[in-house]
Amino acid sequence: MKRKITNPFITGGYLGPEYFCDRLEEAGRIMNAISSRRNLTLISLRRMGKTGLLKHIKFQLEYSSKKCTVIYVDLLPTTNGNEMLNALSTALYRIRKSEKNFIERLLTIMSSLRPKLTIDPLTGEPSVEFKVESSSGVQSGLEQILKLISEIKQDIVFMFDEFQQISKYPEQNIESLLRTVIQSYPSVPFIFSGSSRHMLENMFMSPGRPFYQSSELMYLDRIKEDDYRVFIKENFNKSGREIDDVSISKIFDWTRLHTYYVQYVCNHLYGKGGKKTGEKEVKSLFHQILTDFEPQFVNYRNLLPPHQFRLLQAIGVEDGVLQPTSGDFIRKHDLTSPSSVMTSLKALTEKEMIVFDKGKWQVHDVFLSRWLEYHYRA
Ligand SMILES: Nc1ncnc2c1ncn2[C@@H]1O[C@H](COP(=O)(O)OP(=O)(O)OP(=O)(O)O)[C@@H](O)[C@H]1O
Ligand SMILES: [Mg+2]
Numbered sequence: 001m002k003r004k005i006t007n008p009f010i011t012g013g014y015l016g017p018e019y020f021c022d023r024l025e026e027a028g029r030i031m032n033a034i035s036s037r038r039n040l041t042l043i044s045l046r047r048m049g050k051t052g053l054l055k056h057i058k059f060q061l062e063y064s065s066k067k068c069t070v071i072y073v074d075l076l077p078t079t080n081g082n083e084m085l086n087a088l089s090t091a092l093y094r095i096r097k098s099e100k101n102f103i104e105r106l107l108t109i110m111s112s113l114r115p116k117l118t119i120d121p122l123t124g125e126p127s128v129e130f131k132v133e134s135s136s137g138v139q140s141g142l143e144q145i146l147k148l149i150s151e152i153k154q155d156i157v158f159m160f161d162e163f164q165q166i167s168k169y170p171e172q173n174i175e176s177l178l179r180t181v182i183q184s185y186p187s188v189p190f191i192f193s194g195s196s197r198h199m200l201e202n203m204f205m206s207p208g209r210p211f212y213q214s215s216e217l218m219y220l221d222r223i224k225e226d227d228y229r230v231f232i233k234e235n236f237n238k239s240g241r242e243i244d245d246v247s248i249s250k251i252f253d254w255t256r257l258h259t260y261y262v263q264y265v266c267n268h269l270y271g272k273g274g275k276k277t278g279e280k281e282v283k284s285l286f287h288q289i290l291t292d293f294e295p296q297f298v299n300y301r302n303l304l305p306p307h308q309f310r311l312l313q314a315i316g317v318e319d320g321v322l323q324p325t326s327g328d329f330i331r332k333h334d335l336t337s338p339s340s341v342m343t344s345l346k347a348l349t350e351k352e353m354i355v356f357d358k359g360k361w362q363v364h365d366v367f368l369s370r371w372l373e374y375h376y377r378a
Pocket of ligand 1: 011012019020023045046047048051052259260263
């Protein structure tokens with residue numbers, strides 16, 4: 001964790017509290033749920049900082065109290081119950097890999113699922129793989145793993161990132177199966193997280209679903225402007241450099257204060273190395289970003305059906321729209337009819353290219369939104 005890096009604005013992963021703009025309130029709320037043994041589900045737009053916040057909390061729990069084991073499982077790459085089991089066992093294996101007895105027990109109790117150890121050729125990290133023939137295999141595997149985990153003589157916290165993934169598995173019963181197994185461990189807090197608000201709300205708020213009312217929902221918003229401003233200034237100042245307030249406001253405005261995009265802009269501005277960073281540098285970087293990403297954005301024009309691209313372009317040009325089916329909007333952007341707008345709106349939402357946020361339809365990728373605005377402005 002103590003890797004020294006030269007640019008304080010990271011654009012991927014979590015490298016420790018010094019690179020993290022503290023979300024004191026949000027972290028406090030999650031910590032409170034954990035210490036009160038409540039389950040919590042963290043929901044936000046993509047790239048707002050869910051994973052970062054979970055890793056920050058994991059770091060605090062493990063490094064400050066030293067009495068807690070956090071099992072963080074990223075479900076994004078998993079597509080079925082077997083892969084979920086692999087992801088969970090791999091997370092557990094990596095935490096305990098120095099304890100020979102524990103690992104031997106893990107492999108022994110799971111022997112009927114034919115465990116296989118592999119090493120990731122790029123990271124060198126070990127992984128565990130099972131061969132599960134049926135969903136009863138997934139169930140018994142889950143039960144065994146949770147039983148083994150409950151023997152760990154420390155507080156345990158589970159974090160399931162990209163949890164909505166399980167509702168896409170082909171097996172119909174994984175949700176209820178997981179719920180049943182989890183329910184047998186009421187003293188273990190489970191933190192779920194994901195960006196698909198609609199899917200997660202359905203999972204936790206629909207009476208017919210296994211996870212109904214089993215977790216409180218928490219919506220992660222933008223980092224507070226004042227906190228982010230101090231974080232940016234301090235990190236420039238630490239190396240004897242300056243960035244002025246007007247420039248920071250411009251960054252917040254242009255990136256909509258969306259965490260990943262703020263980090264990306266600050267990382268590049270810092271990387272340029274000048275003693276003073278002002279509006280000139282900021283503007284020039286915005287232009288450079290649009291140029292750098294242009295080949296990728298132009299490609300969307302080739303990949304999307306023309307009407308969908310026209311709608312995307314219109315939303316970008318307007319920097320968000322309240323009523324995309326209104327006559328004015330349709331006429332201004334040549335969008336044919338309300339019904340065709342509805343069809344394209346649905347398709348673009350499913351592709352995660354647009355999102356309804358704070359009362360407006362917005363292009364999800366802020367840089368794409370700015371490129372559309374710049375390129376297609378009247
Ligand atoms: N509080 C923070 N301070 C500084 N950087 C942060 C903070 N939170 C997140 N980041 C950075 O912002 C970027 C996006 O954050 P993260 O990956 O946590 O978002 P996410 O909501 O999990 O996104 P996704 O939905 O795509 O998984 C990452 O590069 C991360 O390092
Ligand atoms: Mg994430």
